[in-house]
Amino acid sequence: MELWLATGNKGKVNEYKIGLKELADLKIFTQADIPSFTPRPEDGKTFLENAQIKARTLKAVKSGVWVLGEDSGLEVEGLNNLPGIHSARYAGPKAADSENIAKLLKMMTIRPIANRKARFVCSTVVFTPDGAEWHFDGVMNGTISTKPVGQLGFGYDPVFIPEGQTQTLAELGPGFKNQHSHRAQALKAFLEKLKA
Structure with a gap:
């Protein structure tokens, strides 16, 4: 099975490699493996629309x-x-994870926000070799910590405390994340459909 990932995010690629390791004959490639590939702007209004933009752009050059x-x-x-669909560029188009986190925590203190409930959302679009379009979703609920803690993971992991936990995702590490995250849930649904 040859799977192409429409992402340039190394953290996500690693999570997919771990999450899909049970597929023995799987070969994973990314858009970075196409020298002249140019991703389209993520100008959708929802996570699903942006996932479709990414998948369709890559499918246009990798059919079958x-x-x-x-x-x-x-x-x-x-x-x-917020930050919602703007999560990766919350502090600007080329913002680092640390800048996005700093802006998030600042926005929560400008007008003190008592409600720190949050959730990670994932929308996944898969095109089969014959062109069928599959959709999978995942959600992980939690709260936002008052400061970043932990060195593992990426994105907002250092400030996200999953429901039922006392540590951030960046402290809990990849073992926890690859079992419980929003992306892991969508991936499990994809694997279940593959096996059906």
């Missing part, structure tokens, strides 16, 4: 293979579900 595109992000209740 499995193609997976996903969009995910953080929604904070007290910020009217």
Whole structure:
């Protein structure tokens, strides 16, 4: 099975490699393996629309293979579900994870927000080799910590405490994340459909 991932995010690629390791004959490639590939702007209004943009753009140059595109992000209740689809560029188009986290924590202190409930959301679009379009979703609920803690993971992991836990995702590490995250849930649904 040849699967192409419509992402340039190394953290996501690693999570997919771990999450799909049970597929013995799987060969994973990414858009970075196509020298002249140019991703389209993620200008959708939802996570699903952005996932479709990514998957369709890659499918246009890689037909007849499995193609997976996903969009995910953080929604904070007290910020009217921001940063949402702008999670990766919350502090600017080329913002580092640390800059996005700093802006998030600053926005939560500008007008003190008592409600720190948040959730990670993932929308995944998979194109089969014959062109069928599959959709899978995942959600992980939690709260936002008052400061970043932990060195593992990427994105907002250092400030996200999953429901029922006392540590951030960046402290809990990849073992926990690869079992319980929003992306892991969508991936499990994909694997279940593959086996059906």
